[in-house]
Amino acid sequence: xxxxxxxxxxxxxxxxxxxxxxxxxxxxxxxxxxxxxxxxxxxxxxxxxxxxxxxxxxxxxxxxxxxxxxxxxxxxxxxxxxxxxxxxxxxxxxxxxxxxxxxxxxxxxxxxxxxxxxxxxxxxxxxxxxxxxxxxxxxxxxxxxxxxxxxxxxxxxxxxxxxxxxxxxxxxxxxxxxxxxxxxxxx
Amino acid sequence: xxxxxxxxxxxxxxxxxxxxxxxxxxxxxxxxxxxxxxxxxxxxxxxxxxxxxxxxxxxxxxxxxxxxxxxxxxxxxx
Numbered sequence: 001x002x003x004x005x006x007x008x009x010x011x012x013x014x015x016x017x018x019x020x021x022x023x024x025x026x027x028x029x030x031x032x033x034x035x036x037x038x039x040x041x042x043x044x045x046x047x048x049x050x051x052x053x054x055x056x057x058x059x060x061x062x063x064x065x066x067x068x069x070x071x072x073x074x075x076x077x078x079x080x081x082x083x084x085x086x087x088x089x090x091x092x093x094x095x096x097x098x099x100x101x102x103x104x105x106x107x108x109x110x111x112x113x114x115x116x117x118x119x120x121x122x123x124x125x126x127x128x129x130x131x132x133x134x135x136x137x138x139x140x141x142x143x144x145x146x147x148x149x150x151x152x153x154x155x156x157x158x159x160x161x162x163x164x165x166x167x168x169x170x171x172x173x174x175x176x177x178x179x180x181x182x183x184x185x186x187x
Numbered sequence: 188x189x190x191x192x193x194x195x196x197x198x199x200x201x202x203x204x205x206x207x208x209x210x211x212x213x214x215x216x217x218x219x220x221x222x223x224x225x226x227x228x229x230x231x232x233x234x235x236x237x238x239x240x241x242x243x244x245x246x247x248x249x250x251x252x253x254x255x256x257x258x259x260x261x262x263x264x265x
Contacts, residue, residue, distance in 0.1 A: 015263060015264075018261075018263060019258070019263045019264070019265060022257065022258070022261065022263060023265075026249055026254060026257060027248065027249050030247065030248075030249040030253065031246050031247055031248075031249075034247045035242070035245075040247065043247070044253050044256070044257075047249075047253075047257060048256070048257055048260050048261075051257060051260075051261055052260070052261065055261055106227050106230050106231050106234075107230060107234070108226075108230045108233075109230075109233065109234050109237055111237065113237055113240035113241045113243075113244050114244065116241055116244045116245050117244065123245060126241055126242065126245055130242070141242075142242070145239045145242070145243075146239070146242050146243050173235055173238065173239070174235075176238050176242075177231075177234050177235045177238045180234070180237075180238050180241070181234060184234070184237075
């Protein structure tokens with residue numbers, strides 16, 4: 001059964017269809033939640049909250065956007081709320097645009113990104129680097145660069161203007177690149 | 188030397204702004220030309236791309252236990 005049919009059935013109260021929808025998206029939602037939260041427990045909690053919201057609101061889902069887009073939006077909002085309540089929302093050095101491009105330390109990285117799949121120490125390093133980014137910058141980077149949404153789709157999802165998305169993306173990319181440079185410039 | 192340094196800084200900012208976007212404007216064309224001849228900027232461009240690739244390839248898989256807890260929390264059975 002295709003996704004639209006599943007949604008229609010779920011809206012009529014068919015629990016089997018709802019179960020199929022959850023199974024269809026649980027991996028995507030868990031993975032995306034982890035990419036924002038960088039913590040498996042928080043990611044599981046966010047995934048549960050996201051699907052609870054889906055189950056509760058499935059009747060209101062109009063089908064104007066894709067279900068995956070709607071789920072990304074719920075995850076993003078939930079993660080932002082968690083970050084705000086943890087007091088990690090502000091990050092002063094992001095005020096200064098010049099500070100994020102470190103042209104003094106340009107190096108030719110020899111590392112291959114495929115190494116990540118089997119290297120836990122490298123995973124820790126990447127987690128720590130991205131945890132330094134404020135959650136709203138992290139979400140823009142993940143939606144646009146990692147999940148491959150367009151700038152327009154990202155802007156819509158996080159209620160920002162297109163220039164604001166570009167600005168956050170610019171700073172997030174430059175910041176992460178500088179963090180990783182500290183390690184890979186020697187490889 | 189200092190003029191080239193300022194071009195590099197512009198190029199690096201542009202790379203961060205526009206990676207993955209359509210690069211057909213006059214400014215983009217001149218930046219592409221600069222990239223072909225400037226090792227520094229080429230390294231910067233590659234390092235930004237590699238950064239993105241790292242986070243793309245870093246994925247986690249939902250465990251069977253987490254799946255079961257989700258179904259239980261939603262009151263759904265398989």
